[in-house]
Amino acid sequence: MNLEDLARRGPTVATGMPRKEFAPSFQAVGPDSYELLTLTEDATAAIEELRLLGVTVPEGFVPRLVEAKHDPAAWHRDEAFTNGKRTPAVTRGIVRRRWLFDFAAMPAQDVKRLVDWVMERKPAATIKDPDVDSAVAVPSDWQLGKVDSRGGTKETINRVMDGIDQAVDLFRSMKPKRIRVFDPGDILENFDNTPGQSFTNDLSLPEQVDLAATLTTRMLKSFAEVAPTDYYAVPSNHCQWRRGGKAAGKPADDWGINNARQLARVFGEAGRDDITITIPEPFRESLVVDIDGLPIGMAHGHQANNPDKLVDWWRGQTFGNQPMAAARLAIFGHYHSWRLQEVGDSKHLLVAKTSDSGSSWFTNLKGEDSSPGMVTFTVTDGRWNHLQVVGGV
CATH class of the missing domain: 3.60.21.10 (Metallo-dependent phosphatases)
Known part of the structure; x- marks a missing residue:
């Protein structure tokens, strides 16, 4: 089951609030039952998906998908050609996604790299007061x-x-x-x-x-x-x-x-x-x-x-x-x-x-x-x- 399937089964699928309430899983409300889906922690895949959408993720930030929502008022039709002949068009629903860019979720190895950089950084030159105009x-x-x-x-x-x-x-x-x-x-x-x-x-x-x-x-x-x-x-x-x-x-x-x-x-x-x-x-x-x-x-x-x-x-x-x-x-x-x-x-x-x-x-x-x-x-x-x-x- 993917996010599109879950979004079609209910009006809204959300992971919860950002920061401490944020969890890497969400509960999907379907017409018949409740299901639990675990989202991937793979930030690389999320960054690639956003890149294809034209969104650049700043360095040091980790994208988190916090909502996938079916938009009943939006749709598009896909058409294809096989051997030069048009195949029947397919109407597809639109799923809106909302992302959170979480700096606090920086991987531990990246935090260590930043700490090492701070400790190794040379002190700035002493600022001397210039002549007063x-x-x-x-x-x-x-x-x-x-x-x-x-x-x-x-x-x-x-x-x-x-x-x-x-x-x-x-x-x-x-x-x-x-x-x-x-x-x-x-x-x-x-x-x-x-x-x-x-x-x-x-x-x-x-x-x-x-x-x-x-x-x-x-x-x-x-x-x-x-x-x-x-x-x-x-x-x-x-x-x-x-x-x-x-x-x-x-x-x-x-x-x-x-x-x-x-x-x-x-x-x-x-x-x-x-x-x-x-x-x-x-x-x-x-x-x-x-x-x-x-x-x-x-x-x-x-x-x-x-x-x-x-x-x-x-x-x-x-x-x-x-x-x-x-x-x-x-x-x-x-x-x-x-x-x-x-x-x-x-x-x-x-x-x-x-x-x-x-x-x-x-x-x-x-x-x-x-x-x-x-x-x-x-x-x-x-x-x-x-x-x-x-x-x-």
Whole structure:
């Protein structure tokens, strides 16, 4: 009795589930009785049958027939000629087969061959770090003027400067060709995001603006002592120009963007061609720049309701052919708690840490808090590496 005979006697003949439930025999349900048929363990015959069907079995895999099923809706007619005369046509049924390619079923001798190959393989050459093309710093969400669980402006300045000083030391040891500073925004606290800001802030809005300019100027001058430095900034919700808590202008009407424009003017007038400033077009909230072969995109992050939705926002920007469509690494701020996530075709999404004074409202609501700091990493030949957090308490 062959498989075709068994398939015709019942609707389905199966060996069972793959892996541990798989057995080299199956029970055939016929109209009169149950019969047991033992299938061959000869993988060579199975591979040859599949080859005749045009299927190539990958090396190291063993094919297992797990189902043979008669298809009552399919048939074909065979015709033959004998001595030039046509013989009566024969109608034949179609048997569908389902195969499992089981790597775990590799013969013992093949496993031993692989083990011997692993043991005899020579160690790979030691990977040495190449020269660093770019060192990257992400100073995010300073929110200058804010008072919360980690203190006020004085404490924030100490955290910010600790991060800058530690980054300078780190970058000096790396000897990069350039330093890239990605600022996702919220450099100051502002007064029109929540009613409580009018009662808790320890700096007026003009003072916040002045301090933001002072700290970013100090940061860029410090980095430029190590290598030529490029500064990138995007609009954000705390820096947004607002009236009655609502946006009052275009995306570029933003205190962080205004700060970047003033930095460009001051450094330009001083002839500092070792410091460059880049901002988005006036009606855009994101930008993408090529950093040594790696397209890096940046937006503040308030465009999504929570960090889990940032991928959806990025996906929408890609579908709409917006600037972020070209990014392989996307940098966001806003959420104060850093994360690194691989998405799509090995793209990466990075949410930066904050150096602000805390967000007790969120801790009271969710019970979560994150330590402060500044994210740094390197880019060389289109690849990022050496992810590290500097600064902190």
